[in-house]
Amino acid sequence: MRARADIYSESDGWKGPLTWSAGLHGLLVAAIFIYAAIIGGVHGEDWGGSTSGGGAMSATLVSKAAIPLPRKEVVTENILANESEGLTQSQPKQVEQPPPEAIPIPEKTTKPQKQPKPSIDKSKITPKPSNVVPYGESGPVNAPTTMVNLSGSPGGLNFGSGDFGARYAWYVDAVRRKVSENWRKYEIDPNISNARRVYITFEILRSGDAANIQIEQSSGVPSLDMSATRALQRIDTFGPLPPGYNGNKVSVEFWFDYKK
């Protein structure tokens, strides 16, 4: 029998702690998700939304009143930390010296080579523009932002807060109906009785036209994916976006459930 000294054979020694570590990390991630789902969900969706019922706090927008809102924070680039190499000159790189030999041999000493002078490449220096705004001193004019009253519905300025579905539920409904109407289920392979959801994304432009139709997540059934894409391609227009909405387009994620 040969002698064997395997110092790595103690596998139990670190498998346990690693499992613990992985488990605890998993727990931590799960806790984050649970927190986000329970606490974050309550905060994020329902507050003041249309689904929150009468108990929610309701904020009345003041129409046509000049409210001196705080100016929007637009920060100029820190001119010290941008890509321009600037006027200051950094220290030239040290030329690497060959490692000194252990025992210098006097007969073979070569002449000391001249070190090239570090030169500044002048083309790389961007001159400081004379009209540059000093750091932190630009942004929009600090004027009152006016609330507007758009086509009868008290809207106010849209800050792209993503509440399209809440404000124009009727439009979302019309989109859903229109797509459903144009979905021809007979285009789907008749052997399929049940399939995963297929998700399609597209954009509705101001005019109501659909653009950028893409399959976001396939159902795994080509004929179902195809029928979903065709349903959208058939549609000429969804009707112009609501007059009160001032974005240029909305993005739509649309899913198709198929079950026979």
Place this chain on the structure above:
Amino acid sequence: MKRLRSALILVAVLVSSYAASAQNDWIRTGTGLGQEKVRLGVADFKSSGADPRNEALLKTFNDTLWNDLDNAGIFDMASKSFYPLVQPSQPGEVKFDAWANPPANVAMLAFGNLGVVGSDLSVQGWLDDVKNTQSPIVLGKQYKEEATDAKARLIAHKFANEIIFRLGGGVNGITESKLYYISNRSGRKEVWAMDYDGADQNQITHLGALASLSPRISPDASRIAFSSYPKGSGLEIMMYSNELGRMVNFPRFGGTNATPAWAPDGTKLAFASSMRGAMEIYVADASGAGPKRVSSARGPDVSPVWNPKTGAQIAFVSGRSGLPQIYIMDADGTNLQRMTDQGYAVSPSWSPNGQFLAFAWRRNYGPGAPGGWDIYVMDVATKQFIQLTHDAGNNDFPTWSPDGRHIAFQRGGNGREQIWTMLADGSKAHAISNTGANSQPSWGIK
């Protein structure tokens, strides 16, 4: 480690996708979310003044508005008996809870007021999304017209159109559209016109000829092409200008010329003609100049219709294989394709979106064969078809409404034909004419 890393990546993806979505407004929706029709409540408009004419005009207005929305085919109309006792006439008076919950349980509510001031009729109308208490108003409109019954109807049509346009996905309603048809009420078969709901029927032509047939309104509703028997000649294509209110000149080709059809841009006319012997399809300019033959077969070819979406195809009826069948060809006569496979199929009409053909079909033809003359709709791409009418006598001459949601057709026979309309799925069929014999409808945008 691996697990932790994948979890971190997941978190990063979630965060970045949230950040991306925050920049743009997103709609997330899908199929299978319940009923497909909007449940709509229409509160009777109220009088906004004390003028004695208000009451009669209100009745006309309310009836017209209700019928227009009911006929639109995209609404589930909540019965008026379910409505709250107090009905609004101004945006501030809407009780959202009462409307949004059973028994009314509507998603949308139309309401408003009407009043006569001097000689003017003034109407204010709103559409509210009653389930969205934050910003309920979808639509607010104001109209001013002469205080007459016809104008009250017109305003109701216009307001209904706005509602249909908004909630129907950007497709204009048909409440201001008109039907052109043949009627024998004056003794001879002449071209007549009526509103889409059967109101305001009036005679267009006064030719006094033996008969006028197959009127076709141009896409911009400026002209009516039809065929008739002018003195001393056979059946010829005739042209009536809606704008001038009189007949305009159209060349006579000799032989038999029938069933004109407008190209979608209104610059060309296809028709069946025997000017050079056999009955074939010809295409000419809208003025009648330069007719060119585009079909050639041993049997007769008649009843052309253009694909309104592309203008690149023509469907027609051909007897080249025996009994008449529906065929499709490119507008230059190439790429011939047979659509129906049996029986006796005539009177094709192409849907505005180019996807469907409606036609009259007797699938089992012959003495004692079962079935009757019925209206069918066929998907042009797949040749799948559905039957729209059942056990209801002879149905023929279907014509699509400009919004593609309705079909008008002729039902009955032996001098008792009448014009009917139905939704394009065959439901809600009802007659819109009842005097004399009325046939061969053509649906125009106005």
